């Protein structure tokens with residue numbers, strides 16, 4: 001029997017990988033490296049648009065406007081660092097924060113200090129789904145650059161060849177229906193031909209509103225969800241039936 005979907009769209013934290021790996025390994029790495037990274041990369045051209053994005057996320061027009069009251073470079077760096085620490089303490093999924101985190105993780109993944117945790121059923125499912133002709137995409141709050149580092153350096157090896165594309169919050173917030181409509185349009189599929197898997201019911205609600213099929217990812221350490229959400233739960237990708 002043919003699969004009811006042409007594509008599978010995956011969340012990362014709580015879905016392909018544990019919440020604990022993100023909170024206990026990846027986030028502490030950022031907090032440890034933040035000051036040093038900002039000092040070393042301060043004049044790097046790739047940092048400038050990210051600083052503007054962090055300023056815009058905080059309600060300012062640009063990084064220059066946000067720091068116009070500061071006269072020296074180290075005070076400007078400290079303003080960025082304290083904003084990053086504040087956003088991370090509140091677990092805000094802001095685009096600029098996520099872009100900066102990705103830049104800080106780069107070195108950790110490339111020199112092998114960070115190796116992404118993925119559940120055992122994930123590589124097997126990616127192989128089975130793509131062999132059956134399905135296309136698999138990622139939609140995460142983590143930046144696209146961070147997603148590529150993550151799956152390119154996983155404990156199951158380089159999983160990037162399994163993915164047909166990546167989406168992050170530059171497409172839109174994960175709890176808004178429009179984001180899923182945009183993704184469906186970009187991948188050229190009707191909503192009902194896409195299965196979205198996530199651990200967050202508000203994300204699944206938004207995807208369902210856009211016509212997508214949904215599954216609720218239940219993994220060890222995920223936050224408990226309220227009853228009555230109506231999304232079919234799965235504890236492993238092996239429970240996704242292709243028909």
Ligand SMILES: CSCCC(=O)C(=O)COP(=O)(O)O
Nearest residue numbers: 012013140141142146147150
């Ligand atoms: C490369 S993903 C890093 C994890 C992360 O920062 C994050 O916010 C994950 O959120 P998700 O949308 O995948 O639950």
Ligand SMILES: [Mg+2]
Nearest residue numbers: 011013014199
């Ligand atoms: Mg998640």
